[in-house]
Amino acid sequence: MGALAIALPTRRATVRLARAVAAALGPGDLLILGGDLGAGKTFFTRALCRALGLSPRTRVTSPTFTLVHEHETRLPVAHADLYRLRDPDELGELGLRERRGEGAVVVVEWGAPYEAALGGDAIVLDLATPAPAPGAPPTPGRSATLRATGPTAAAALEAIRRAIVPPPAA
Numbered sequence: 001m002g003a004l005a006i007a008l009p010t011r012r013a014t015v016r017l018a019r020a021v022a023a024a025l026g027p028g029d030l031l032i033l034g035g036d037l038g039a040g041k042t043f044f045t046r047a048l049c050r051a052l053g054l055s056p057r058t059r060v061t062s063p064t065f066t067l068v069h070e071h072e073t074r075l076p077v078a079h080a081d082l083y084r085l086r087d088p089d090e091l092g093e094l095g096l097r098e099r100r101g102e103g104a105v106v107v108v109e110w111g112a113p114y115e116a117a118l119g120g121d122a123i124v125l126d127l128a129t130p131a132p133a134p135g136a137p138p139t140p141g142r143s144a145t146l147r148a149t150g151p152t153a154a155a156a157l158e159a160i161r162r163a164i165v166p167p168p169a170a
């Protein structure tokens with residue numbers, strides 16, 4: 001199956017998508033988040049962690065400087081932001097591939113260049129801010145595109161598709 005495109009006109013729509021993704025994830029899954037600065041990658045990760053049962057009291061912030069934050073949720077989440085990764089050799093020291101082997105869900109902002117190094121078979125979620133039409137006011141919200149790079153991710157993507165695209169009425 002091909003990519004899945006979803007309009008996210010409101011933050012609430014992003015939260016709903018995060019819930020559908022959370023329900024489809026299993027131990028060791030890799031979720032790569034793309035999109036420009038401010039596209040909503042950390043916002044999405046926060047909603048995903050909440051959907052996986054993280055207490056509302058626990059903050060989910062950008063791991064920009066520490067590179068990886070761990071969250072003890074229904075499935076443990078390792079949340080990384082590789083924007084500042086200077087040397088691809090540093091990636092191994094972060095132990096993200098090992099965390100997958102240990103059953104954590106690994107969520108990586110700016111992770112696309114490292115998809116293979118992180119073990120592949122990823123759900124790739126790209127967030128975008130729609131460009132306004134000429135002369136029109138800025139378009140609110142975001143859009144998302146999801147694709148899978150391997151068989152486990154493809155099965156998860158189908159579950160997400162079923163959760164957010166209602167089947168046609170019989």
Ligand SMILES: Nc1ncnc2c1ncn2[C@@H]1O[C@H](COP(=O)(O)OP(=O)(O)OP(=O)(O)O)[C@@H](O)[C@H]1O
Pocket residue numbers: 008009010011012013014035036037038039040041042043044062081109141142
């Ligand atoms: N539909 C939407 N979905 C997600 N975020 C939205 C949406 N509409 C507006 N926003 C806002 O966009 C901002 C996204 O910021 P966020 O830190 O999540 O971006 P980011 O992609 O992680 O950026 P960076 O590349 O700097 O890590 C938040 O302030 C959020 O409230």
Ligand SMILES: [Mg+2]
Pocket residue numbers: 041042043062081109
């Ligand atoms: Mg971020």
